[in-house]
Amino acid sequence: MARIIVDVMPKPEILDPQGKAVHGALPRLGFESVSDVRQGKRFELQVALADESTLAEVHQIAETLLSNPVIEDFTVRVEA
Amino acid sequence: MARIIVDVMPKPEILDPQGKAVHGALPRLGFESVSDVRQGKRFELQVALADESTLAEVHQIAETLLSNPVIEDFTVRVEA
Numbered sequence: 001m002a003r004i005i006v007d008v009m010p011k012p013e014i015l016d017p018q019g020k021a022v023h024g025a026l027p028r029l030g031f032e033s034v035s036d037v038r039q040g041k042r043f044e045l046q047v048a049l050a051d052e053s054t055l056a057e058v059h060q061i062a063e064t065l066l067s068n069p070v071i072e073d074f075t076v077r078v079e080a
Numbered sequence: 081m082a083r084i085i086v087d088v089m090p091k092p093e094i095l096d097p098q099g100k101a102v103h104g105a106l107p108r109l110g111f112e113s114v115s116d117v118r119q120g121k122r123f124e125l126q127v128a129l130a131d132e133s134t135l136a137e138v139h140q141i142a143e144t145l146l147s148n149p150v151i152e153d154f155t156v157r158v159e160a
Contacts, residue, residue: 060111066102
């Protein structure tokens with residue numbers, strides 16, 4: 001078995017209200033060292049074998065089901 | 081500047097309805113090679129320096145603000 005990680009983040013130019021909300025709360029809780037926060041989604045996909053055809057399929061899954069290509073970017077990687 | 085990644089995932093024993101919904105949709109879209117899907121959150125925190133005290137602070141942020149320790153696990157890592 002292998003695990004493929006798909007990380008989906010808002011595009012840099014897109015407003016990230018969730019990230020802004022977290023960032024806004026930090027000073028009230030006494031946290032001072034974080035200058036920016038962005039929030040996205042993480043998917044762990046279990047596959048039998050992380051070969052080329054499976055990775056190609058996961059790319060398609062990420063593009064069509066896990067992310068909105070208009071406002072989000074995604075990365076695909078195999079986790080050891 | 082440095083970027084610290086906080087990944088928050090549901091604990092293994094906790095039901096993950098979002099992951100189940102994604103997994104259930106895959107065969108209908110013709111995707112066969114994924115046997116399980118789990119969905120969580122990914123946070124990117126921008127800091128001036130990823131030193132020990134900052135990492136300790138981010139751990140506290142992850143525990144108190146970014147995750148629910150009852151149902152979620154989190155990991156903290158510095159992204160190169």
